[in-house]
Amino acid sequence: MMASALFAVAAFIAAVLWAYxxxxxxxxxxxxxxxxxxxxxxxxxxxxxxxTPAEVVDMIEFISDKAADPRAATEFLRVLLRxxxxxxxxxxxxxxRAVASFVEGYPQLGRVFGRAMARGLLAMTFKGGxxxxxxxxxxxxxxxxxxxxxxxxxxxxxxxxxxxxxxxAA
Amino acid sequence: MPxxxxxxxxxxxxxxxxxxxxxxxxxxxxxxxxxxxxPYRDDMQGVPFAHNRLTSDEARRIAKGIARLPDFMMQRASxxxxxxxxxxxxxxxxxxxxxxxxxxxxxxxYINAACRLNSIPxxxxxxxIDRDGHWIVYEFAVQLDAILFWDRFEGxxxxxxxLVVFGLALIWRGPEYFKAIATYxxxxxxxxxxxxxxxxxxxxxxxxxxxxxxQNGKPARRVPRRIGQKP
Numbered sequence: 001m002m003a004s005a006l007f008a009v010a011a012f013i014a015a016v017l018w019a020y021x022x023x024x025x026x027x028x029x030x031x032x033x034x035x036x037x038x039x040x041x042x043x044x045x046x047x048x049x050x051x052t053p054a055e056v057v058d059m060i061e062f063i064s065d066k067a068a069d070p071r072a073a074t075e076f077l078r079v080l081l082r083x084x085x086x087x088x089x090x091x092x093x094x095x096x097r098a099v100a101s102f103v104e105g106y107p108q109l110g111r112v113f114g115r116a117m118a119r120g121l122l123a124m125t126f127k128g129g130x131x132x133x134x135x136x137x138x139x140x141x142x143x144x145x146x147x148x149x150x151x152x153x154x155x156x157x158x159x160x161x162x163x164x165x166x167x168x169a170a
Numbered sequence: 171m172p173x174x175x176x177x178x179x180x181x182x183x184x185x186x187x188x189x190x191x192x193x194x195x196x197x198x199x200x201x202x203x204x205x206x207x208x209p210y211r212d213d214m215q216g217v218p219f220a221h222n223r224l225t226s227d228e229a230r231r232i233a234k235g236i237a238r239l240p241d242f243m244m245q246r247a248s249x250x251x252x253x254x255x256x257x258x259x260x261x262x263x264x265x266x267x268x269x270x271x272x273x274x275x276x277x278x279x280y281i282n283a284a285c286r287l288n289s290i291p292x293x294x295x296x297x298x299i300d301r302d303g304h305w306i307v308y309e310f311a312v313q314l315d316a317i318l319f320w321d322r323f324e325g326x327x328x329x330x331x332x333l334v335v336f337g338l339a340l341i342w343r344g345p346e347y348f349k350a351i352a353t354y355x356x357x358x359x360x361x362x363x364x365x366x367x368x369x370x371x372x373x374x375x376x377x378x379x380x381x382x383x384x385q386n387g388k389p390a391r392r393v394p395r396r397i398g399q400k401p
Contacts (some may be wrong), residue, residue: 012340015347015348016347022353029357030357036365040371043372047378053388
């Protein structure tokens with residue numbers, strides 16, 4: 001009798017926890033789908049435009065691949081911390097300059113690009129577990145409002161991530 | 171009585187009381203219907219030919235025995251074996267029955283009268299259990315007394331309560347939980363498949379875009395450089 005009681009209690013608790021986890025993950029998955037949907041739509045617009053340079057195409061491909069990677073949020077956090085140090089030393093990469101000139105030269109496409117990067121980075125955090133939540137809540141909490149800043153973040157992410165050996169190997 | 175007429179029932183509790191006007195004990199059922207009369211004569215004990223008369227003490231004990239008949243005839247639903255498990259129900263602490271405090275307060279007169287009349291000594295151990303309500307534990311020397319007490323006064327074994335509460339909760343909320351789990355699994359499959367198709371389409375678009383860039387004489391792929399590295 002005692003064993004049955006314990007089994008009933010354990011089964012109930014397991015069902016509650018599993019259902020709670022499923023609901024939580026489902027809400028994250030739907031948010032991920034919504035963000036990636038916007039990203040793919042904007043990416044199609046950018047790829048169809050003649051003015052889009054190779055650097056932007058490269059960024060789109062990069063974010064598209066990273067968004068499905070569960071480790072991407074951790075890498076992003078590490079890159080951000082490293083980038084703060086780099087920027088304090090006054091460094092600026094070639095990619096940042098190319099993207100900045102594209103955004104300034106074509107404001108309409110620049111806005112689409114900013115939105116694509118914001119949604120892409122947000123989507124990446126939905127797959128990142130606890131680190132993803134940390135990045136989303138503390139770093140990208142206003143990503144939708146300030147898409148121009150997010151585009152800088154994405155550019156920096158790409159620029160420094162390219163120097164990480166395992167990412168280059170992949 | 172005609173055969174098709176329903177049988178009368180004499181609901182418990184049966185009680186025995188002393189009728190002083192006729193020197194007898196009367197057993198009545200739960201509705202007050204007299205069922206048996208046990209007469210006695212205390213003033214004839216010294217008379218030799220009157221030895222077939224009951225004394226008042228003998229008559230009281232017999233009347234009390236008759237009043238306990240429904241307890242013995244009552245069907246026992248179950249009596250869960252003790253031993254192992256919760257420390258409160260070990261064999262070393264036999265015949266403990268817990269009653270809910272609110273139940274005791276509501277039925278105290280009935281419990282007290284029934285136990286006294288049926289010679290069931292019920293002694294609170296002083297132990298209180300606060301789980302699914304406030305419970306008070308009573309101790310019994312004889313197992314049958316504990317069974318009667320448990321059966322008649324809604325005494326409960328706590329582990330049965332736990333089983334019933336969680337079992338019912340699982341039955342009540344279980345379908346909702348399993349639906350949430352199944353929905354997540356289905357949506358996960360759908361969304362991942364959908365996004366995988368879109369990603370493949372994007373890769374194709376990227377390749378086409380790079381081909382167009384090469385046709386226009388522009389660099390197709392940027393070579394990544396280290397930060398701070400001069401070109």
